[in-house]
Amino acid sequence: MSKKEAWEVEYEKKQKELAVGISKLSNEQIESIDKTIKHLFSILNNISEVYDIDLADVRKLQDIAWELNHKFQYEKRHKSK
Numbered sequence: 001m002s003k004k005e006a007w008e009v010e011y012e013k014k015q016k017e018l019a020v021g022i023s024k025l026s027n028e029q030i031e032s033i034d035k036t037i038k039h040l041f042s043i044l045n046n047i048s049e050v051y052d053i054d055l056a057d058v059r060k061l062q063d064i065a066w067e068l069n070h071k072f073q074y075e076k077r078h079k080s081k
Contacts, residue, residue: 028071029071032064032067035067036064036068039057039060039061039064040061042057043057
């Protein structure tokens with residue numbers, strides 16, 4: 001086995017840190033992230049295909065933005081700064 005390059009070592013270190021961080025999330029937080037990613041890619045796909053976004057897509061974005069806000073206490077963390 002050859003010696004790993006510095007970037008490979010750094011990449012593996014970041015991947016382990018990411019896995020630890022994700023393991024500390026609640027199921028609700030993980031579901032919110034998954035839902036956000038799914039809808040973001042769906043909406044981006046709609047935009048790139050037809051350069052059109054309908055109000056239902058905007059509503060989905062608004063709903064998941066608020067869900068993330070609540071699950072991660074975004075406003076609370078940023079108001080105190």
